Amino acid sequence: MSPIVGRAWAVVRALLITLAIALGLIAGWPMPDAAAIARLPPALRGVATTMPKVQAALLAPFRCFSDPCQLAQRWTLFSTTGGVRYRLWVEARSNRKQRFRLLYRAQDPEHAFMRGVLEYRRVRNAWNPSRRGIKQSYAPFTVWLSRAIFLQEPELNETRIRLERVQILEHGEGIASLGDFSDEIVHTRAEIVP
Amino acid sequence: MIRRWVAFWDQREPATPLAVTRICVGLVVLFDLLIAKYQGAVPALWSAPPVGLAWGASSDPAPLATRWLGASPHAAELLWGIAFAAALLMTLGALHRVAGLVLTVALIELARLEPDGDAIDQLLRVVVPVLALSRANARFALDAWFWRWRGKPPPENVPAWPRYLLILQLLWMYFSAAQNRLDPAWYPQGGFSAISHVLGDPHFARFAPGTLRRIYPLTQLATALTMVFEGSAPLMLLWLWLDPASGEPRGGKFGALTRALGVRWIWLALGASLHVGIVVTMQLGIFPFGMLALYPLLLRPEEYERVAARLL
Numbered sequence: 001m002s003p004i005v006g007r008a009w010a011v012v013r014a015l016l017i018t019l020a021i022a023l024g025l026i027a028g029w030p031m032p033d034a035a036a037i038a039r040l041p042p043a044l045r046g047v048a049t050t051m052p053k054v055q056a057a058l059l060a061p062f063r064c065f066s067d068p069c070q071l072a073q074r075w076t077l078f079s080t081t082g083g084v085r086y087r088l089w090v091e092a093r094s095n096r097k098q099r100f101r102l103l104y105r106a107q108d109p110e111h112a113f114m115r116g117v118l119e120y121r122r123v124r125n126a127w128n129p130s131r132r133g134i135k136q137s138y139a140p141f142t143v144w145l146s147r148a149i150f151l152q153e154p155e156l157n158e159t160r161i162r163l164e165r166v167q168i169l170e171h172g173e174g175i176a177s178l179g180d181f182s183d184e185i186v187h188t189r190a191e192i193v194p
Numbered sequence: 195m196i197r198r199w200v201a202f203w204d205q206r207e208p209a210t211p212l213a214v215t216r217i218c219v220g221l222v223v224l225f226d227l228l229i230a231k232y233q234g235a236v237p238a239l240w241s242a243p244p245v246g247l248a249w250g251a252s253s254d255p256a257p258l259a260t261r262w263l264g265a266s267p268h269a270a271e272l273l274w275g276i277a278f279a280a281a282l283l284m285t286l287g288a289l290h291r292v293a294g295l296v297l298t299v300a301l302i303e304l305a306r307l308e309p310d311g312d313a314i315d316q317l318l319r320v321v322v323p324v325l326a327l328s329r330a331n332a333r334f335a336l337d338a339w340f341w342r343w344r345g346k347p348p349p350e351n352v353p354a355w356p357r358y359l360l361i362l363q364l365l366w367m368y369f370s371a372a373q374n375r376l377d378p379a380w381y382p383q384g385g386f387s388a389i390s391h392v393l394g395d396p397h398f399a400r401f402a403p404g405t406l407r408r409i410y411p412l413t414q415l416a417t418a419l420t421m422v423f424e425g426s427a428p429l430m431l432l433w434l435w436l437d438p439a440s441g442e443p444r445g446g447k448f449g450a451l452t453r454a455l456g457v458r459w460i461w462l463a464l465g466a467s468l469h470v471g472i473v474v475t476m477q478l479g480i481f482p483f484g485m486l487a488l489y490p491l492l493l494r495p496e497e498y499e500r501v502a503a504r505l506l
Contacts, residue, residue, distance in 0.1 A: 002261070010200050010201075010203070010204040011200050012200055013355065014200040014202075014203040014204070017355060017359060019263075019357075020359070024363075024366065025366075028366060028370050030370070030373040033376070036376075046337065064359050065452065068302070068305065068306070069302050070302065070305050070309070070311075070316065070319060070448060071316075071319060072316060073366065073370065074370060074374060075313055075316075075366075075367045075368075075370040075371045075374065076371070076374045077313055077371040077374075078311075078377075078388065078392055079371075079373075079374045079375055079376055079377060080376065080377045081377050081379050081380075081386070081387075081389075081391035081392050081395075082377070082379050082387065082388070082391035082394075083391075085394075085396065085397070086396070086397065087276065087396040087397070088396075091370070104286070106396040106397055107396040107399065107402055107403065116233050117233040117234060117235050117238070117439045119477060120229060120233045120235050120479070121312060121477075121479025121480070121481075122229065122230060122235065122239050122308065122311070122479075123235055123238065123239065123247070124309055124397065124479075125231075125308075125310045125311060125312060126247045126308075128397045135310045136249055136309075137247050137249055137308070137309075137310045138312070140243040140244070140246070140247045140248075141247050143243055143244045144238055144244065144245070144246055144350040145241065147244060148238075148423060149284050149335070155212060166396065168391045168403075169212060169393045169394065169397065169404075170385075170390075170406075171387075171407065171410050172390040172393065172394065172404065172406055172407035172410040172413060173394075173404055173407055174394055174402070174403035174404025174405075174407070175394055175396060175403045175404070179446050185282075192244065194333070
């Protein structure tokens with residue numbers, strides 16, 4: 001590379017890096033939620049409500065690159081903890097006259113059917129609810145899991161997959177069941193493995 | 195000012211930190227892909243429903259992998275194979291740039307098929323392409339060995355900007371995580387109870403919830419230290435500046451104090467302990483390993499040379 005080209009490239013590279021840093025900062029700039037905005041003085045509320053629009057406008061020309069590459073710079077790691085959490089239950093039975101049999105339950109070594117794959121982080125991401133609730137992958141997960149159960153256990157004909165609601169106790173005391181379940185999905189063999 | 199900014203990003207240095215990071219990141223990706231294979235999760239994760247969980251296959255526009263290979267279990271195995279081969283080549287430092295770019299595309303495609311990924315997947319989609327663009331293959335690499343064999347040894351010094359950029363990425367990730375902690379449990383008003391809560395979450399706890407109640411005060415201390423560590427991440431740039439490789443005394447009495455106290459090393463040790471603590475007490479997959487894989491970037495090339503000189 002000739003010295004002139006080398007110098008020009010150094011400038012272009014510095015510009016590209018500056019752009020990348022600026023876009024990263026804009027994309028990662030913390031956006032206050034509705035509750036935080038409500039606590040702000042009235043003069044700042046307008047600014048806070050405009051910020052997401054400004055951010056979206058600044059990032060719009062780069063969305064054609066960042067969206068397909070799934071690039072983001074807001075890192076929400078355990079942003080909420082405690083309160084009501086969930087515990088996955090996987091049950092199955094042969095026919096409707098029988099009670100469901102527990103096959104897998106999170107944190108239950110006695111019921112550990114397919115535990116290895118269910119607890120592999122990528123599979124867990126499919127069924128573990130985020131702070132916004134269950135993910136889009138939850139329904140396909142129940143279909144995939146039911147199919148795997150029906151193929152492995154020919155005597156089973158119906159599955160029930162659901163999330164037990166538990167309360168995280170304070171001072172590290174563990175969890176207490178709230179006695180109810182959410183996001184229950186039942187599948188039958190006829191529906192999944194025709 | 196602009197000239198100094200351009201000169202800053204044009205600096206060169208020995209490739210050791212980038213090479214070590216390339217190997218560590220490559221190993222983490224390989225390990226994760228191997229677990230997926232060992233658990234028999236490959237067709238499940240990257241085939242379209244009803245056979246698999248890859249609901250992203252039906253998104254509009256469809257992922258390139260779906261358009262080119264389809265979304266069947268065979269296509270999932272093929273995509274996995276491409277990602278694995280690229281990660282292996284990148285770890286070995288063979289065909290580094292091509293391997294890194296193929297791995298980048300593969301990681302993006304895997305994520306498009308299965309969009310509910312973790313933070314570590316998001317981070318790797320940034321780190322791998324930057325490493326691919328670097329000269330991380332100038333040391334500890336088959337490419338470097340091949341060049342030497344051909345009589346054209348790799349340069350002693352390589353562009354330093356990928357290391358600087360990845361350091362900024364790592365520090366921003368920590369700082370952003372601290373900014374987005376809305377839960378009072380991370381703060382004094384919530385009794386610093388956040389880590390105790392996470393250790394009670396049935397989906398993440400390594401031990402049965404309640405097992406670690408005797409060490410509750412320790413979890414409170416860990417919560418406070420996590421917030422201090424993450425919130426102070428941008429200061430690492432200052433600690434690095436105050437402790438230059440040249441040994442030039444910077445920052446007056448304050449700089450001398452931070453060097454004497456080893457503040458940079460304290461921050462690094464805190465981060466490493468945080469991730470080791472996660473490995474021991476939580477089931478977060480490759481997350482802590484992926485983060486630790488970037489720590490070699492925070493050491494200077496001269497520090498590697500000093501360690502090597504002591505060992506050899």
